Amino acid sequence: MLSQFALSFFSKSPLNSSKPHEPLKFQLPLSNLYVKNSMKAPVTSSSSNFGFKELLETFTVEVQKAENKPLNVPLVAPFTIATSRLDKVENVAIRIELKNGCVGWGEAPILPFVTAEDQPTAMAKAKEACDMLKNCSFLTLEAVLGEIGDLLPGHQFASVRAGIEMALIDAVAKSIGLPLWRLFGGASNTIITDITIPIVSPAEAAALASKYHKQGFKTLKLKVGKNLKADIEVLQAIRAVHPDCSFILDANEGYKPEEAIEVLEKLHGRE
Template identity: 55%
Template sequence: MASSLLSAALLPSSSFGLHLRIPRTTSSKLRILSIHATNVELIADPPTPSSQRLSFGFQNVADTFWVNVQRAEGRPLSIGLNSPLHFGNSKLETLDNVAMRVELSNGCVGWGEVQVLPSVTDVSLEMALAKAQEVCNFLRRTPPATLSSVFNDVTGLLSPREFAPIRAGVEMALIDAVANSINVPLWRLFGGVTSTLTTGITVPILSPEEASILASKFCNQGFETLKLVVGKNFAAEIAAIEAIHAAQPCCSFMFDANEGYTPDEAIKFLEKLKDVGIVPLVFEQPVDRDDWKGLQEVSNVARMHGIPVAVDESCRSLTDVCKIIDENLVDAINIKLPKFGVLGALEIINLARKSGLILMVDSMAETRLGTGFAGHLAAGVGCFKYIVLDTPLLLAEDPVVGGYEASGAVYKFNNARGQGGFLNWNLLPCASQRPN
C-alpha cells in the first residue's frame, strides 16, 4: 500500500527528495505530510486493523495524484438492443454512445462512456463527439497537474448542464486511469464497503401475457425486483401488473411513470395498487418534472400507503436536491452519472446521506463501461437502497472485455485495478470515419 501511495504523490519532476519518519513496524501506513517543489515529505500513521485498510480516499488521491495525459480520444460506440427502451415520450432501438479512452504518461489507460440520448439530454451524437474531441485536445496539451485541478478544467470546458453526460464520460476515464495507476479497484477507491450488488431489471411496456412471460423468465434467472415502466395507458398497465403478480407473487415491484401521469392519475394509480394488494418498493417520477406542487400531492398520498416516491427527471442539479430536502417533497432520488457527472453525483450523494433521503442508482442507455463505473461507485459508498443497472442485459451484444461478473441479478466487482473492463479500441471507428 505504501508504494502505491508514494507513486500517487510524486511530482512530475526529474529529481525530488523524500524525508521519511517511519516507526519500526511493517504495518504502518504512509501519508503525505507536505509537498514542495522537489520534495515529498511523508509521515507514517500507527498501524490500523486490516479491515480498515481496504479503501483508498478518493478525495485524497484526487488532490495528490499528478495527471499527465499522453493520449485521449472519443469514438462512436453503437450497439443494438434486444427490445426498444422507453424514455419519457421517446423510444430507443439502438444505443449510440461515445467511448472515451485516456492514456497517461505512465502507460495506464482509463475508460469512460458518454451516454447520448438527445430526447433526454439535448446532446446529439455529433455534438458529443465534437465536445469530447475538444476536451481530449485540451487534456493532451495540459501540463501535468493534480487530478482535482484537471477536474476543474474539464468542468470549465463542459459547465452547461446539457454537457453533463460528456463530463461524466471524461471523468470516468480519468478516474479509471488513476485507479489503474495506483493498482486499486474502483469500488475500493470509492470507499470499499462491498464488492457485490444486486440489481433489479426493467420490464418494458408489453401486453399482460407478454409481460407475465418475460417477468417469469427474469425471476427464474434470479431477479427478485422488477421495474415496470408505466404512465402511458392506465388500464393496460394495471392489467400487466396484475398478470405479473399472479405469475410471480414473490417478486418486488418498482414503478417508473417517466413523467407520464397527472397528479390525479398518479393518485388513482396508487389507490388501484392498494385495491389489488401491491405495495411497490418505490414509485418513480409520477408527474412532470416541473410540477413540484403535483409531486408533493402524490408524495403525500404515497406516504399514507407506505410507498416512497422518487424523483429522476425533477432532480437535475444540486439546487433541485436542496429544494427537495428543504420542502420534504419526496423520499428518494435517482442518481444517474450521465445526469450529474461523477463529481456532481458524489456531491449529491453526500448531501442526500446527511438529509436521510433514500438513494437509487440507475442506468440510462449504456454498456458495461457506464454501468460498471456506476456499480463500482455504488458498491464503494454502500448507501444505495435501490439499484437498477440493467441496460447491458438488454443489449444485443456486449462490447466490453473483462469488467464485473454478472450472475443473474448479482454483480461481482473483483480486485482487478480500475474498473477492470476495456474495449477493443481498434475495432471502433474513429470519429472521422463514422458512417453518415
C-alpha cells in the first residue's frame, strides 16, 4: 500500500473526489454482477462469486488519467544485506483513474542490484505505459494487460509492469465493488507473515526480536551472509530472547555451501 507521503504527490486528483461516476461499460452483460461505481461499494453474495478470469474477459477499460511520479522515501533505519545497504527507497508511484471515477494505485519497486530497472529508466517506461493507457479505449482488461506486457516485456521491465498492472487492476476492482483479495479467490482477508531483521549487531538483533515477539511474530527472516561468525552470534542472541521462533535465513548468495552447513549446525546446537 502506498503511504500518505506518496498520495500527496497526486493532490490535484484526490481519491475522495465528489465527481459523479459515469456508467460502466462491459463487453458482455453481467446479470449476476453487482456493479456500483463507488470505491465504497458493498459486496453482495452474487458478486462474491465473480472471479478475475471473468473480469479479464468482460470489463472494458477506459482510462481518464494515468500518471507516475518518483517515490523517494528515507528509511527509519538502514537495511543491510550481504550484498548492499539501503538507506532510502527510490521507487515509482503510479495512479490510474478510469472514466467512471475509480482510482487505482500501484508502485514499481526499484532495487538496481535486484531489479533490472533503475529509477530514471522506470520513470521513462512508466510514462510510456501511462500514455499508452490513455489512448487505449474500449479494450477488455485482458487485452489491455496484453498491451502492457508487450510494452514492458520480461525481466527487463518487470517492476514497472507490476506497478502499472497493480494500479489498473486496483481501479477495475473498485469499479465493481470487490476487494482484491476476494477478486483473486482468497478465502480470508488476513494472512500470517514473517518479519525481516537486517544485518545488525547481536544486541540490536535481540532488541528487534524481543519487540517482534511482543507484537506476535513467530517467524523471523534473518539477513545473513556477510560475516559467518557475526551471523552465528546474532542467531544465538535472538534465540535467547525469542526461543520459540522459527527462522528463515536469507544469505543473498553470501555463503559458500560449507558455511551454510556450519550455520545450521550451530543453530541446532551441534558443533
